[in-house]
Amino acid sequence: xxxxxxxxxxxxxxxxxxxxxxxxxxxxxxxxxxxxxxxxxxxxxxxxxxxxxxxxxxxxxxxxxxxxxxxxxxxxxxxxxxxxxxxxxxxxxxxxxxxxxxxxxxxxxxxxxxxxxxxxxxxxxxxxxxxxxxxxxxxxxxxxxxxxxxxxxxxxxxxxxxxxxxxxxxxxxxxxxxxxxxxxxxxxxxxxxxxxxxxxxxxxxxxxxxxxxxxxxxxxxxxxxxxxxxxxxxxxxxxxxxxxxxxxxxxxxxxxxxxxxxxxxxxxxxxxxxxxxxxxxxxxxxxxxxxxxxxxxxxxxxxxxxxxxxxxxxxxxxx
Numbered sequence: 001x002x003x004x005x006x007x008x009x010x011x012x013x014x015x016x017x018x019x020x021x022x023x024x025x026x027x028x029x030x031x032x033x034x035x036x037x038x039x040x041x042x043x044x045x046x047x048x049x050x051x052x053x054x055x056x057x058x059x060x061x062x063x064x065x066x067x068x069x070x071x072x073x074x075x076x077x078x079x080x081x082x083x084x085x086x087x088x089x090x091x092x093x094x095x096x097x098x099x100x101x102x103x104x105x106x107x108x109x110x111x112x113x114x115x116x117x118x119x120x121x122x123x124x125x126x127x128x129x130x131x132x133x134x135x136x137x138x139x140x141x142x143x144x145x146x147x148x149x150x151x152x153x154x155x156x157x158x159x160x161x162x163x164x165x166x167x168x169x170x171x172x173x174x175x176x177x178x179x180x181x182x183x184x185x186x187x188x189x190x191x192x193x194x195x196x197x198x199x200x201x202x203x204x205x206x207x208x209x210x211x212x213x214x215x216x217x218x219x220x221x222x223x224x225x226x227x228x229x230x231x232x233x234x235x236x237x238x239x240x241x242x243x244x245x246x247x248x249x250x251x252x253x254x255x256x257x258x259x260x261x262x263x264x265x266x267x268x269x270x271x272x273x274x275x276x277x278x279x280x281x282x283x284x285x286x287x288x289x290x291x292x293x294x295x296x297x298x299x300x301x302x303x304x305x306x307x308x309x310x311x312x313x314x315x316x317x318x319x
Contacts, residue, residue: 012154012155012156013082013086013156015156015157015160016082016085016156016159017078017079017082019156019157019160020156020159020160020163021077021078021081021082022074022075022078023163023167023170023171024078024130024163025073025074025077025078025081025098025102026070026074027126027130027167027170027171027174028077028098028102028123028126028127028130029070029073029074029077029102029106029126030070030174031126031129031173031174031177032102032106032119032122032123032125032126033066033070033106034174034177034178035122035125035126035190036113036114036118036119036122038066038110038113039066039178069109069110072105072109073101073102073105073106073109076101076105077098077101077102077105080097080098080101081094081097081098081101084097085153091215091219092215095127095211095215098127099123099124099127102123103119103120103123106119106123107119117194117200117204118190118194120204121193121194121200121203121204121207124204124207124208124211125207127211128207128210128211128214128246129173130170131211131214131215131218132214132243132246132247133166133169133170134166135214135217135218135239135242135243136169136239136243137165137166138162138166138222139218139221139222139227139235139239140232140235140236140239141162142221142222143227143228143232143235144232148222148223148225149222149223150223192257192258192261193257195261199257202253203253203257206249206250206253207250210245210246210249210250213242213245213246214242214246217242221238221239221242274300281293282298
């Protein structure tokens with residue numbers, strides 16, 4: 001009897017590793033790499049194939065190297081998560097371990113490509129998106145089925161079935177992101193966020209805070225069952241409010257950053273316009289021999305150049 005139970009546990013762990021953890025970690029790793037713009041240069045252009053000898057072969061090697069690295073990161077992180085789950089380690093520590101496994105292995109494998117701060121921030125973003133998708137339906141599913149998180153997590157096949165809606169959404173996002181990879185490089189968001197250390201740190205802190213918030217709410221709803229006595233409608237409202245909170249505060253943060261950035265861009269544009277105007281006026285005054293006015297314009301232009309330097313100096317960061 002004990003022998004059969006042991007084999008059941010082994011089978012359950014292996015099934016959880018293959019059908020639950022691997023897909024989860026694949027999404028997190030791949031989405032992080034997309035945010036880091038790793039796959040933007042893989043697509044082979046036919047015209048480029050004809051014009052540049054060996055480009056196609058290089059692209060194949062490039063892609064194969066990435067596949068190997070992705071497989072390693074996914075398997076490594078999934079294995080660690082399952083080992084911790086097997087020893088009934090707290091889910092928060094398991095999530096933290098998975099985060100560190102992905103981020104550190106990515107830094108190790110791509111040490112010549114990515115900066116550490118970007119890897120840690122983008123990995124956190126991927127995990128937050130993963131958690132938002134999971135939280136969007138899982139509490140209501142638990143309520144509707146009457147199962148607890150413990151019941152689900154202890155049965156790999158039940159976990160797999162419950163995770164199917166999540167996987168569909170995740171891989172739809174992944175497919176869309178891969179198809180639209182060229183447009184990601186044109187977004188100014190990353191440049192704005194990583195332009196200053198303070199903004200980078202604040203954004204990272206915001207992401208981590210939201211992850212902690214979702215973890216706490218997940219435990220309260222999933223494990224403690226604080227919504228069990230409420231009607232399904234009330235539960236739905238609470239879940240929606242929990243989901244909206246991270247989205248809203250991140251949106252406010254990003255909009256604030258854009259406001260600051262656009263204001264600086266406008267100030268820079270005005271200064272550049274003034275300098276061009278000064279140069280034009282100086283030419284006119286110099287032709288007329290009015291050098292006193294030229295000197296006045298030079299002084300004004302120097303002040304604008306200093307202001308322009310201050311704006312540029314403020315924008316120096318870790319990007």
